[in-house]
C-alpha cells in the first residue's frame with residue numbers, strides 16, 4: 001500500500017465512537033497517540049494545546065460531576081458555540097442526528113429519549129479515558145484552529161493503533177466547571193474533549209457511518 005492509500009484507509013475507517021468498553025488503553029499507546037498528533041502544523045509552531053488525560057477513577061469522577069453539572073448549569077463555553085446551521089450544513093447536521101437516533105432507537109419527537117442520549121456526552125459514552133483539549137486564550141480563533149488539527153491528528157493516530165475516539169464539544173459548554181475541576185486559569189481556553197478507548201463494536205450507537213459531500217458541492221476550481 002502506498003502512503004496515500006494508507007492514510008485514506010485510516011481516514012475512511014475512523015468514525016466517532018459512541019459506545020466504549022471499559023478496559024483501559026496502555027499508557028505507552030496513549031503516549032504514542034499524543035506524540036504523533038503533535039506533528040500537525042501550527043501557526044509559528046506555537047503548539048498551543050495543553051492536554052489533560054484522565055484514566056481510571058479520574059474519568060469516572062469527572063463523568064459523575066460533569067453529568068450533575070450539565071443537568072444543573074446553563075451552557076457557557078469559552079469559544080462561542082455556532083449560532084446557526086443553515087442550508088446544506090443544517091441538512092447534514094439533521095441527517096447525522098437522525099442516523100444516531102435511528103441506530104439507538106430514539107423516535108423522532110421523543111424529547112425525553114433524545115435528551116437521555118444527549119446526556120451520554122457527559123458520561124463520555126462509557127470511554128475509560130478523556131483528553132481535555134485547551135488552547136491559549138491569547139491566540140483566539142487561530143489557536144483553536146491549530147488545536148483542531150491536533151484533534152484530527154489524535155483521532156487518526158488512535159485509529160492507526162485500533163483505538164476508538166470521539167471529539168466532543170458538548171462538555172466544553174460547561175467550561176467554568178472544567179476550569180475549576182482542572183484548575184485552569186483564564187489564559188487557557190477549553191475547546192473540546194476527545195473521549196477514547198476500545199470500541200464496543202456491537203453497540204447500536206456504533207452501527208452507522210456518516211457520509212461526505214461530493215467535491216462539486218464545495219470546491220471551486222479557478223484556472
Ligand SMILES: Cc1cc2nc3c(=O)[nH]c(=O)nc-3n(C[C@H](O)[C@H](O)[C@H](O)COP(=O)(O)O)c2cc1C
Pocket residue numbers: 014015016017096121166167168169170171192209210
Ligand atoms: C469539534 C467537534 C466537536 C464535536 N462534538 C460532538 C459532541 O459534542 N457530541 C457528539 O456526539 N459528537 C460530536 N462530534 C462528532 C461529530 O458529530 C462527527 O465527527 C460528525 O458527525 C462526523 O461523523 P464521524 O466522526 O463519525 O465521521 C464532534 C466533532 C468535532 C470535530
